[in-house]
Amino acid sequence: MKIFIVIVSILILLFLMVGLTCCQSSVNEIYNKGVDYGVQGEFEKAKKEFENALTIDPSYEPAASCLRLANTVINQKIEKETGIYLFKGITYSNESKLDQAISEYSKAIKINPEFDE
Secondary structure, eight states: OHHHHHHHHHHHHHHHHHHHHHHHHHHHHHHHHHHHHHHTTOHHHHHHHHHHHHHHOTTOHHHHHHHHHHHHHHTTSSOHHHHHHHHHHHHHHHTTOHHHHHHHHHHHHHHOTTOOO
């Protein structure tokens, strides 16, 4: 009987680990789709993707941060062009292409130097 309980416990643990991995992969895909929409200037679509990612994982900070950025553009607190450059910078940062990321962030700063985020 003890062996049965141990085997069932291990199986439950394995199922939970697989489920969490699948959810995280899904969150990353949704987040990346949102970033792609941001690069294209489709901020409403980007917002929906970030909200979807946060529905799956409310603690996923990259999606929360990008949602704030998308809302900032949608609410016209920064120019659309600035948002596009910032999302391009995020894309390059995610790909570890830091020189290109800095270049895109610098373009955003030139347009909206007062934007402190």
